[in-house]
Amino acid sequence: MVGYKFMGKAHSNAYQNAPFFFDLPVKPVKQAICGRNAEGVKEAADKMGWKSYETDWRTLINREDIDLIDIVTPNNNHAEIAIAAAEAGKHVYCEKPLALTIEESAQMLEAVQKNNVIHMVNFNYRFAPAIQFAKKLISEGKIGRIYHMRALYLQDWIMDPDFPLVWRLEKSISGSGAHGDLAAHSIDLARFLVGEIDEVSGMMKTFIKKRPAVADSSGLSGKASATEFRDVEVDDASIFIASFQNGAAGTFEATRFAGGNRNSNQFEINGEKGSIKWNAESMNELEVYFADDDPSLQGFKKINVTEEVHPYGGVYWPSAHIIGYEHTFHNLIAELMKGIEQGVSLSPTFYDGHAAQAILTAVEKSARSRRWEKVDTYL
Numbered sequence: 001m002v003g004y005k006f007m008g009k010a011h012s013n014a015y016q017n018a019p020f021f022f023d024l025p026v027k028p029v030k031q032a033i034c035g036r037n038a039e040g041v042k043e044a045a046d047k048m049g050w051k052s053y054e055t056d057w058r059t060l061i062n063r064e065d066i067d068l069i070d071i072v073t074p075n076n077n078h079a080e081i082a083i084a085a086a087e088a089g090k091h092v093y094c095e096k097p098l099a100l101t102i103e104e105s106a107q108m109l110e111a112v113q114k115n116n117v118i119h120m121v122n123f124n125y126r127f128a129p130a131i132q133f134a135k136k137l138i139s140e141g142k143i144g145r146i147y148h149m150r151a152l153y154l155q156d157w158i159m160d161p162d163f164p165l166v167w168r169l170e171k172s173i174s175g176s177g178a179h180g181d182l183a184a185h186s187i188d189l190a191r192f193l194v195g196e197i198d199e200v201s202g203m204m205k206t207f208i209k210k211r212p213a214v215a216d217s218s219g220l221s222g223k224a225s226a227t228e229f230r231d232v233e234v235d236d237a238s239i240f241i242a243s244f245q246n247g248a249a250g251t252f253e254a255t256r257f258a259g260g261n262r263n264s265n266q267f268e269i270n271g272e273k274g275s276i277k278w279n280a281e282s283m284n285e286l287e288v289y290f291a292d293d294d295p296s297l298q299g300f301k302k303i304n305v306t307e308e309v310h311p312y313g314g315v316y317w318p319s320a321h322i323i324g325y326e327h328t329f330h331n332l333i334a335e336l337m338k339g340i341e342q343g344v345s346l347s348p349t350f351y352d353g354h355a356a357q358a359i360l361t362a363v364e365k366s367a368r369s370r371r372w373e374k375v376d377t378y379l
């Protein structure tokens, strides 16, 4: 694994626990972790149970005792590491957004396909049981033809104008702001649940145009420099409307300026026979409405998606003994292990990462042109 902070912790925890809950055909071994700072990476290796560490990802990739490279670094080095890993014949599991640009994500997809390695991108929200259940309901036609998807991904951690320019606000490192960080997840859920998006029309806003440079940072936190201020080049909010190939209409809002919303990844889908609502902050619940319910009982009902009959029912705890954020990673890593054993890349693959990148790119293009733009994967 390359990187060892926020996602490093989430992925390490999942490698540790997925084999405990699942009967995996292939079991992950936490062989080596990589970071640039020897002291920091050694401490991370000890704490998170990795057998060894490296300070250069190139050395890691060339080690013969490694089969899978997991990339949990900031977005600007996903492409370089993933391509080198694929060329060295290693399977690759990469964080989202897959890349900084669509050109990079296309090269990454080409590299994993050409070198015939297993590839997955960490769109972990797909693996909340409620999302898998929503997928089942939609696939079975329970809500019929889909008319709308209304997706919001709302956070508020940078509303303080004195919050520093951490890597997520540096265009050269992150590619974009709320757009690639948050909208990427909504886009993946939209592709997973509703279908492909054809065309988009978008707007991106940067509310705070200058921020203090960063003195020290990790994950979503950072300390500001008292003296140096720099321009903010990424969006604080990205909003777009979308037209799906199947005729559905989508609205998407991703922002880090929605006060009071810490990590509100939510959506509503409306179909001819019913509706579905979900919010990651109450991730065990799926709200459903079915138009063919008895008229006296019509309305949204909240299903606690933890029964034996639900996706992942029986893997964790008895009914209503709820699970959390980390289990989305366990579930995804269980798929990854299954894929490695079967020799197939299970979704979400680098293609899904690239397709999401194509939609992100089209929205950025539209925000600049102030017109509708076609989504093009250029493949």
Ligand SMILES: NC(=O)c1ccc[n+]([C@@H]2O[C@H](COP(=O)([O-])OP(=O)(O)OC[C@H]3O[C@@H](n4cnc5c(N)ncnc54)[C@H](O)[C@@H]3O)[C@@H](O)[C@H]2O)c1
Pocket (backbone or CB within 6 Å): 002, 003, 004, 005, 006, 007, 008, 034, 035, 036, 057, 072, 073, 074, 075, 077, 095, 096, 097, 122, 123, 124, 181, 217, 218, 219, 220
């Ligand atoms: N799926 C999700 O829900 C989710 C949530 C958070 C972050 N992410 C994604 O995960 C990735 C990492 O985000 P994070 O929040 O963990 O960031 P972070 O700042 O907490 O950690 C980044 C890590 O990468 C290391 N790093 C940076 N450059 C490196 C290099 N050249 N070689 C080796 N190590 C290097 C840093 O030292 C640090 O350990 C990003 O792509 C982000 O978009 C996904």
